[in-house]
Amino acid sequence: MNTYDGAAEPADLAPLPNESDGQAAPPVMPLAELHLHIEGTLEPGLIFALAERNGIELPYADLDELRARYEFTDLQSFLDLYYANMAVLRTEADFADMTRAYLRRAAAAGVRHAEIMLDPQAHLSRGVSLETCVNGVASVLASSQDEFGISTLLVAAFLRDLSEESALEVLEALLAMNAPIAGIGLDSAEVGNPPAKFERLFARAGEAGLRKIAHAGEEGPPSYIIEALDVLGVERVDHGIRCMEDPELVERLVADRVPLTVCPLSNVRLRAVDKLADHPLPAMLAAGLNVCVNSDDPAYFGGYVDDNFAQLESVLGLSEFDRVRLAANSISSSFASDERKAELLAELSG
Ligand code: HPA
Ligand code: ZN
Numbered sequence: 001m002n003t004y005d006g007a008a009e010p011a012d013l014a015p016l017p018n019e020s021d022g023q024a025a026p027p028v029m030p031l032a033e034l035h036l037h038i039e040g041t042l043e044p045g046l047i048f049a050l051a052e053r054n055g056i057e058l059p060y061a062d063l064d065e066l067r068a069r070y071e072f073t074d075l076q077s078f079l080d081l082y083y084a085n086m087a088v089l090r091t092e093a094d095f096a097d098m099t100r101a102y103l104r105r106a107a108a109a110g111v112r113h114a115e116i117m118l119d120p121q122a123h124l125s126r127g128v129s130l131e132t133c134v135n136g137v138a139s140v141l142a143s144s145q146d147e148f149g150i151s152t153l154l155v156a157a158f159l160r161d162l163s164e165e166s167a168l169e170v171l172e173a174l175l176a177m178n179a180p181i182a183g184i185g186l187d188s189a190e191v192g193n194p195p196a197k198f199e200r201l202f203a204r205a206g207e208a209g210l211r212k213i214a215h216a217g218e219e220g221p222p223s224y225i226i227e228a229l230d231v232l233g234v235e236r237v238d239h240g241i242r243c244m245e246d247p248e249l250v251e252r253l254v255a256d257r258v259p260l261t262v263c264p265l266s267n268v269r270l271r272a273v274d275k276l277a278d279h280p281l282p283a284m285l286a287a288g289l290n291v292c293v294n295s296d297d298p299a300y301f302g303g304y305v306d307d308n309f310a311q312l313e314s315v316l317g318l319s320e321f322d323r324v325r326l327a328a329n330s331i332s333s334s335f336a337s338d339e340r341k342a343e344l345l346a347e348l349s350g
Contacts, residue, residue, distance in 0.1 A: 028110030030347045031327040032334040033294050033305050035238050035261035037117045037157070037187065038095075038137055039086055040297025041102035050088035050097070058088075070300060075219050075270050076189055078300060086122055095136025103140065103148040105298075109306035112344050113336050114150050116141070117157040117185050120170055130170070134179045141180075151340055155213065157185035158201065160193035167201045175208055182335055183211030185238065186228075190220040195227040195234075202232040211335050213261075215239055218272055222246035229258065236260075236333060241267060243289075244280045254288045259333030263296035265308050270301075276315040285322055292330035324348065 044066050051058045060066040072078040089095060099116075106114060116137070123133040134154075141152040156174055158167040174181060184205045186198060195214055202212055216228040218239035225243050228234045240260035243249050253260070262281055267273045273280070284291045293312065298304045303311070309326075312318045331344045 028108075028306055029323065029327045030112040030331075030344050031110055031305065032113040032115070032292070032330040032336070032344070033106060033111045034115045034236065034259070034292060034330060034334055035117075035263055035294035035296055036102070036114060037082075037119065037297050038099055038102060039089070039119055039122065040082060040301075041105075041299050042085055042089070042098055043101065043299045046098060046101060047085050047088050050090075050094050054088060054090045054094070056088055056090075059084075072270050072300075075272075078270055078297070079188060082297065082300065083122055087126065089123065089133070090128060092132050092136035092139065095133055096140045099137045099140040102298075103144050103150055103152075105304055107148040107150055109304045111150055111305060112347070113152070113331065113334050113340065114144075115153045115155055115182070115335060117155045117187065119157050119159060119187065120174070121159045121162055121166060124170065130173055130177060130179070134174070134177070134181075138180050151336055153182040153335055154180055155183045155185045155211075156181045157187045158198065159188040160186050160197065160215075161189040164198050164201055167198060168204060171201060171204060171208075181210065183213060186214035186216075186232075187238070190215060190218055190224065194220070194224055196231045199231050202234070206233060211235060213238060217242035218267075218270075222249050225249060225253075239263065239267075239272075241272065241280050241284070244283060244287075250287050250289065253290070257290045259290045259292065259329065260284070261294050261333075262291045263294045263301070263308070264312055265301045265303055266296035268301075276311055279312075279316065281312065282316055282318075282322075285325070290329050290333060291326065292333060293326050294330075 044063050069081055118137055120130055120133055138154060141154055144150045144152040195216060205212055212232060212234045213236045214228040214232055214234045215238040217225040222242050222245050225237055225240055226249060228237060236259040238261045241262060243253055264276060264279050264281055268276050293308050295305045295308055327348055328345060331341055
């Protein structure tokens, strides 16, 4: 049922699911989700529940009024709502509840390993401490394998529309508190904030032994992907779909098997592509790129990773062969241990 009154749906997408009926078809291939912003899993129902718990007045009268805002024209129009809704996250328990809700839903989608981005600067700027946001998420991740069968890693993502100085300060604070982060990422408003702006940040992360990823080529040009690889030394590129405009870059990405964490429903909702039928994923697979499918901000973009697969199948006729290839790519492109990867790949092929 589409409860998003008044929000026009891109032509070939199913209605945005209501979170209460969002459990998609029966499980499912084991896979890894490598591109997921934990704040983007904050469902409308939880936004209202946390607002009530924390005595926060929302600028929406009810769920329907909030849901009517979930119509985006570009990345920035989404980011405005995404950051505004974070106002309800005040305590460790809030971050923990949000994380638990994601893991429960992800487990139903077949996710067996998840690499989860957190935007610490988006909380610090609201007066929420690093300890509160990091510990709230990490406390749940610590038992995710036992509770949900999902191994997890935490990635601190930095907001590229803020200064490198701010990012460096926050990275040092994370290191000083021994935050359980496996890596760093780069997200938020891409165009005008090229990867090279964060050269020192990524060098420092490398010194600290952290893994490196960055959003590039979502709205930004192919040259941002090249910069992320050459200047930041990233091991994986989030989105990367605009690589298809540069055949030489595609050749390089194929030769080096650079993982691209593609998010099809996100790309449609944020109008990076007009409709799912136009999504470059089939061409990317055909080119031999190391792509996988992810949900990005599932509470905002109409579905979790299984919903992404279901719509790819129905609109693009994704084959079983490609589904398995995408799942295998997700596992092999993860930062999980070799042992965990082997276990999940065996499960996938078994
Ligand atoms: N792109 C850039 N920044 C983001 C996104 C995204 O899709 N989601 C959350 N922050
Ligand atoms: Zn993203």
